[in-house]
Amino acid sequence: MTHPVLTVSDLRAYYQTSAFGTQREVKAVDGVSFQVGANEIYGLAGESSCGKTTLIKTIAAATRPPLKVVGGAITFDFHGRRVSMTNVDAEALADIRWKHLSCIMQGSMNVLNPVRRIRHSFVDFAFRHVGEPMPVFLEEVRVHLQRLELEGQILDAFPHQLSGGMRQRVAIALATVCRPDFIIADEPTTALDVIVQNSVLAMIREVQRELGSSLIFVTHDLAVHANLSDRLGIMYAGRLVEEGRTADVFRNPLHPYTMNLISALPRIGRDNPSKGLEGAPPNLADPPAGCRFHPRCPLAMDICRRKDPPMAEVAPGHRAACFAVAPEKVQ
Amino acid sequence: MMFTIFRDLFRSRRSFAAGVALLAFVLIIAAASLASPYPPNDSFVVPPDLAPSWPHILGTTSRGQDVFWQLTFAIRNTLVFGFIVALVSRIISLVVGLVSGYVGGLTDRVLMSINDTFIVIPLFPILVLFYFVMRDNMSWTLLALAMACLGWAYDARLIRSLAMSLRRREFTDTGIFSGMSTRHILTQEHMPYVLPIVFSTTMNNINWSIGLEVTLSVLGFTDINTPTIGVMIYWANQHTAMVAGIWWWIFFPVLLVVITFIGLFLLAVSMNEYIDPRSRLSRVAA
Amino acid sequence: MTGSLLEVRDVARTYSIGHLLSRHQVRAVDGISFTMPSERPEILAVVGESGSGKTTLARMILNMVLPTAGSIRFCGADLSEIRRGRDRLEFMKRVQPIFQNPFEAFNPLKKIDRYLFMTARRVAGLDAIGDCEHRVEEVLNKVGLSLTEVRGRFPHELSGGQLQRIAIARALIPAPELLVADEPVSMIDASLRLSIVNLLRRLRDEMGVSIVYITHDLATAYSISNRIIIMREGRVVESGDARTVLDNPQHPYSIMLKTAVLSPDATLRIPAG
Numbered sequence: 001m002t003h004p005v006l007t008v009s010d011l012r013a014y015y016q017t018s019a020f021g022t023q024r025e026v027k028a029v030d031g032v033s034f035q036v037g038a039n040e041i042y043g044l045a046g047e048s049s050c051g052k053t054t055l056i057k058t059i060a061a062a063t064r065p066p067l068k069v070v071g072g073a074i075t076f077d078f079h080g081r082r083v084s085m086t087n088v089d090a091e092a093l094a095d096i097r098w099k100h101l102s103c104i105m106q107g108s109m110n111v112l113n114p115v116r117r118i119r120h121s122f123v124d125f126a127f128r129h130v131g132e133p134m135p136v137f138l139e140e141v142r143v144h145l146q147r148l149e150l151e152g153q154i155l156d157a158f159p160h161q162l163s164g165g166m167r168q169r170v171a172i173a174l175a176t177v178c179r180p181d182f183i184i185a186d187e188p189t190t191a192l193d194v195i196v197q198n199s200v201l202a203m204i205r206e207v208q209r210e211l212g213s214s215l216i217f218v219t220h221d222l223a224v225h226a227n228l229s230d231r232l233g234i235m236y237a238g239r240l241v242e243e244g245r246t247a248d249v250f251r252n253p254l255h256p257y258t259m260n261l262i263s264a265l266p267r268i269g270r271d272n273p274s275k276g277l278e279g280a281p282p283n284l285a286d287p288p289a290g291c292r293f294h295p296r297c298p299l300a301m302d303i304c305r306r307k308d309p310p311m312a313e314v315a316p317g318h319r320a321a322c323f324a325v326a327p328e329k330v331q
Numbered sequence: 332m333m334f335t336i337f338r339d340l341f342r343s344r345r346s347f348a349a350g351v352a353l354l355a356f357v358l359i360i361a362a363a364s365l366a367s368p369y370p371p372n373d374s375f376v377v378p379p380d381l382a383p384s385w386p387h388i389l390g391t392t393s394r395g396q397d398v399f400w401q402l403t404f405a406i407r408n409t410l411v412f413g414f415i416v417a418l419v420s421r422i423i424s425l426v427v428g429l430v431s432g433y434v435g436g437l438t439d440r441v442l443m444s445i446n447d448t449f450i451v452i453p454l455f456p457i458l459v460l461f462y463f464v465m466r467d468n469m470s471w472t473l474l475a476l477a478m479a480c481l482g483w484a485y486d487a488r489l490i491r492s493l494a495m496s497l498r499r500r501e502f503t504d505t506g507i508f509s510g511m512s513t514r515h516i517l518t519q520e521h522m523p524y525v526l527p528i529v530f531s532t533t534m535n536n537i538n539w540s541i542g543l544e545v546t547l548s549v550l551g552f553t554d555i556n557t558p559t560i561g562v563m564i565y566w567a568n569q570h571t572a573m574v575a576g577i578w579w580w581i582f583f584p585v586l587l588v589v590i591t592f593i594g595l596f597l598l599a600v601s602m603n604e605y606i607d608p609r610s611r612l613s614r615v616a617a
Numbered sequence: 618m619t620g621s622l623l624e625v626r627d628v629a630r631t632y633s634i635g636h637l638l639s640r641h642q643v644r645a646v647d648g649i650s651f652t653m654p655s656e657r658p659e660i661l662a663v664v665g666e667s668g669s670g671k672t673t674l675a676r677m678i679l680n681m682v683l684p685t686a687g688s689i690r691f692c693g694a695d696l697s698e699i700r701r702g703r704d705r706l707e708f709m710k711r712v713q714p715i716f717q718n719p720f721e722a723f724n725p726l727k728k729i730d731r732y733l734f735m736t737a738r739r740v741a742g743l744d745a746i747g748d749c750e751h752r753v754e755e756v757l758n759k760v761g762l763s764l765t766e767v768r769g770r771f772p773h774e775l776s777g778g779q780l781q782r783i784a785i786a787r788a789l790i791p792a793p794e795l796l797v798a799d800e801p802v803s804m805i806d807a808s809l810r811l812s813i814v815n816l817l818r819r820l821r822d823e824m825g826v827s828i829v830y831i832t833h834d835l836a837t838a839y840s841i842s843n844r845i846i847i848m849r850e851g852r853v854v855e856s857g858d859a860r861t862v863l864d865n866p867q868h869p870y871s872i873m874l875k876t877a878v879l880s881p882d883a884t885l886r887i888p889a890g
């Protein structure tokens with residue numbers, strides 16, 4: 001990829017806890033590498049506790065103890081300005097936040113200060129980056145809100161006066177008002193009703209296309225990815241197991257886990273006899289040796305129990321980490 | 332299992348170790364009362380007004396009593412008093428709080444009205460009044476019961492609000508549909524959440540009751556013939572000990588009760604974090 | 618009408634919210650009627666968005682809350698007359714719940730097998746330890762688990778999918794005739810939903826249990842339900858045979874719901890722009 005906006009290489013982030021004498025290291029993200037290009041929506045999918053939220057936190061440099069980045073690199077390239085998120089100081093971070101990099105986190109609709117009007121949230125977050133006098137700024141915000149089909153009067157309301165869907169749109173507006181280069185979204189529509197979810201997703205896509213930003217969209221719901229993401233990465237137990245253009249991954253899933261995920265989706269109009277995924281993801285404090293999926297994998301071979309398969313390019317732009325699909329080349 | 336908890340806490344929290352050390356010290360002194368060569372209520376068994384020296388290591392009082400041995404009885408009685416008050420008032424506040432919070436409705440409103448009445452009652456004047464009414468029939472048990480009846484109200488409300496939020500949690504409904512009786516739910520399901528609050532309020536309560544006892548005794552509103560910390564200070568004041576230069580009569584009781592307070596406080600603070608369900612979860616998950 | 622398993626007639630539930638100066642009524646459920654037959658087990662899907670009143674309806678069927686109007690009869694017996702402890706226990710033998718949040722359904726500080734054994738002893742009325750163990754093992758096997766896997770475990774040691782299965786197993790212990798499942802898969806990963814939903818289908822087919830399946834997920838409702846009712850703001854907007862209604866919805870709201878469902882087959886269309 002030429003000029004990726006985000007490059008993550010061999011990232012390792014662990015939760016290291018020590019409570020009342022017992023030590024514990026949960027390998028939440030264990031060797032993840034990928035890139036996100038300009039003007040693209042990169043979807044990140046996986047079951048709960050596969051590490052996607054931890055990955056997002058490290059990319060946003062929002063890590064706090066006991067979460068610690070123990071290895072690898074995260075580099076942003078904002079039109080030539082390179083920032084390494086693994087050792088960024090507070091000032092540089094405050095500078096790029098909201099202007100170049102913004103986040104829509106899980107439960108975003110609850111991050112608005114309940115005792116202040118919406119207007120204040122915009123002022124608190126974005127005003128310093130825009131560098132214009134207040135009336136001009138507020139007018140810009142109103143125009144921006146209209147893009148999300150919110151009326152300007154919303155600025156005078158309190159969060160509890162708005163519905164969940166509206167609050168979520170306000171959160172999206174907040175994250176995009178400074179026209180950032182990169183947006184991170186972690187399950188922004190999970191708590192919303194189906195009808196509202198649809199309109200919010202459509203808006204996210206529209207805003208992204210208009211701003212030309214890159215977007216990492218994290219959700220476990222593959223149906224959402226099918227309708228939104230340009231490229232899709234599947235995570236399992238702290239590792240990326242497959243990655244490619246969304247259409248390729250859905251039409252031709254390579255990794256057995258992906259195959260199972262996709263066939264287990266229920267659809268209207270289809271009497272679905274599929275079995276669904278059995279078993280449970282491994283304990284990340286004590287993951288299995290070799291490929292982490294091998295205890296649940298129908299194609300598990302002897303080598304899978306011993307060695308960890310690397311991500312290999314099986315088709316152009318389509319990678320998978322599986323010995324069954326990309327056999328280890330004899331050196 | 333209790334032993335491993337104790338050992339873990341001892342190793343990892345200095346405040347716990349300090350609290351244990353202080354309390355152990357106090358308890359040893361209290362236990363020493365069993366070995367006292369002098370009966371506690373007798374006076375003029377030793378030469379009065381002696382400064383700390385061997386064999387009277389903490390000196391003697393103007394009433395001819397050995398300060399050290401008096402102190403052992405005093406701290407023992409004070410501690411026992413404090414524990415009894417705390418125990419009885421915990422039981423009352425637990426029952427009232429849990430029932431009120433869980434059952435709700437009319438029961439809740441009635442109990443809380445009673446509760447709020449008790450909160451509003453001015454403790455000190457009531458206890459003084461109690462003394463004047465009881466006079467010679469005043470005994471420590473009576474006083475303990477009276478104080479217990481006055482000291483449960485705040486905590487009952489605290490427990491009640493916790494019980495109300497627990498009632499709404501889904502696992503309570505699962506418990507109901509598993510056939511659990513109300514009594515079972517309150518004691519088995521909800522109790523582990525309620526205990527940390529109860530525990531920390533117990534420590535506060537002990538401190539409060541000892542404090543109140545000392546205050547009442549210093550002013551002479553209790554049975555001044557049984558030695559307690561407050562009673563010792565009362566007698567010291569009666570004999571104008573500070574003016575007469577017999578500082579050890581007041582200093583050592585005060586010192587010992589302060590050590591007790593600090594020890595209990597440290598214990599409460601360190602154990603509280605341990606018992607708190609949230610930290611328990613992270614430990615169990617380890 | 619004797620002979621029906623569950624008869625809900627003109628049921629309404631109003632809450633009054635607000636304070637002294639401005640109280641107003643919220644009609645959470647506003648005149649719902651339907652019946653479930655007793656001759657054959659069926660899965661009735663109750664579909665609606667948040668605020669449609671479906672959870673309130675579930676709680677009324679479970680006799681946790683009384684309707685402010687109308688009546689609910691289970692096997693002919695009016696639920697409002699089931700108040701005493703023993704009657705409630707009898708009722709719970711025949712009607713059991715499955716809640717939405719598997720992580721909240723069990724006390725995080727207690728071992729999970731407690732609930733199973735307690736249900737066996739008190740609701741199913743089994744006295745001997747051997748009988749209890751046997752029954753618990755039986756229901757756990759039905760949901761794809763075993764007693765050895767579950768014994769002595771705390772909830773946080775298990776995944777959402779496993780916890781929900783255990784919740785279903787617990788509900789099966791007294792051999793109930795009706796299960797009320799309130800959004801049983803909405804808090805479980807999309808990839809694991811189907812296995813739980815298929816389990817519900819098996820319960821109907823193999824064990825003859827009728828299920829009120831409350832959900833906002835049309836796709837799973839399509840997959841397993843016999844009949845469906847679609848709720849909106851406390852009222853029923855459309856009802857009937859599940860496949861018929863979902864293949865061809867008539868009411869504008871139902872149509873809107875159906876088009877809002879995202880299909881994973883979207884990638885097979887040519888992407889726009």
